Amino acid sequence: MLRSMTGFGAGKAEDENYRVSVEVKAVNQRFLDVDLRMPYTLDAFAEAMKGKVRGYAARGKLTVSVQFVDKRELPKEIRVDQGLAKAYHAALHEISAALQLTHAFTVAEIAAYPGVLTTLETASDISGAKEPLLFALEEALQQFVAMREAEGENLKIDLLARLNILEDYGEQVAKAAPEIVEHYRERLQKNLGALLSAEMIEPARIVQEVAMYADKVNYTEEIVRLRSHVAQFRQILEEASAPVGRKLDFLIQEMNREVNTTASKANHTSVIQMTVEMKSEIEKLREQIQNIE
Numbered sequence: 001m002l003r004s005m006t007g008f009g010a011g012k013a014e015d016e017n018y019r020v021s022v023e024v025k026a027v028n029q030r031f032l033d034v035d036l037r038m039p040y041t042l043d044a045f046a047e048a049m050k051g052k053v054r055g056y057a058a059r060g061k062l063t064v065s066v067q068f069v070d071k072r073e074l075p076k077e078i079r080v081d082q083g084l085a086k087a088y089h090a091a092l093h094e095i096s097a098a099l100q101l102t103h104a105f106t107v108a109e110i111a112a113y114p115g116v117l118t119t120l121e122t123a124s125d126i127s128g129a130k131e132p133l134l135f136a137l138e139e140a141l142q143q144f145v146a147m148r149e150a151e152g153e154n155l156k157i158d159l160l161a162r163l164n165i166l167e168d169y170g171e172q173v174a175k176a177a178p179e180i181v182e183h184y185r186e187r188l189q190k191n192l193g194a195l196l197s198a199e200m201i202e203p204a205r206i207v208q209e210v211a212m213y214a215d216k217v218n219y220t221e222e223i224v225r226l227r228s229h230v231a232q233f234r235q236i237l238e239e240a241s242a243p244v245g246r247k248l249d250f251l252i253q254e255m256n257r258e259v260n261t262t263a264s265k266a267n268h269t270s271v272i273q274m275t276v277e278m279k280s281e282i283e284k285l286r287e288q289i290q291n292i293e
Helices: 040-054 082-099 107-111 127-195 203-216 220-239 245-266 269-289
Strands: 007-014 018-027 032-037 060-070 076-080 117-121
Touching: 007 127, 018 127, 032 040, 040 060, 040 127, 060 127, 082 107, 127 220, 127 245, 127 269, 220 245, 245 269
Parallel strands: 032 060
Antiparallel strands: 007 018, 018 060, 076 117
16 A cells, blocks of 8 residues: 555553653655654663564654653662762851851751752663553554555545546657658648749658658657556556555656657657646656655
């Protein structure tokens, strides 16, 4: 199924020890880039998370945001910086003496100064957080892919419609080929008639000139290749089971090359006008496939 490169998904998980919320969102990018935004305490699980993401996405810039709560009652320790407390006490006495003020400094007052008391959490094993974390990520990724596929179906509808338009123009250009040669023959005969008498015009020479011109402006090969590229493009859209954006981008380049060559060979107003429309449709196709994984 065709997938867009943009998408969003969210997942949650909770057990008796941890509560986890994960959000995944993505924007267009040629290669896969995963940006994990989560507490540093979860860094040990970064590779496992990226591995799971790679199972769901091949291209795009993905941002994975994690909110994490450790619900356990972890033992805490209060550390006293005795040297700093003594320094504060000495400084306060120095100020009192200098200003000739008397004040009985309490323990609570000195303890309130920055750095005197520090709360420390005892290091704990957080390996149990891996399961709910990956569960929440899995749920987010499933929603994310579902949105990508829904957007991919909308893109597919638009791309198929534009392929039909491009194909119609291609058939019109193909039908115009004999008219171009006939127009050249009539113009050549008219120009020669204006310069020479009817007796001096050699029919065989006109046939030869027209044949040479027909060979010069023959763009049959380009139209045949264009039809092939369009057919391949349509088949890829219908049968997509893996990322196809790069294949489609290559076909777009080939289509554009065939249309440019056709316009150059034909050198005819009506064909050139049609190839301008064809290039416009190809450009619209190019813009759309930038959104395809």
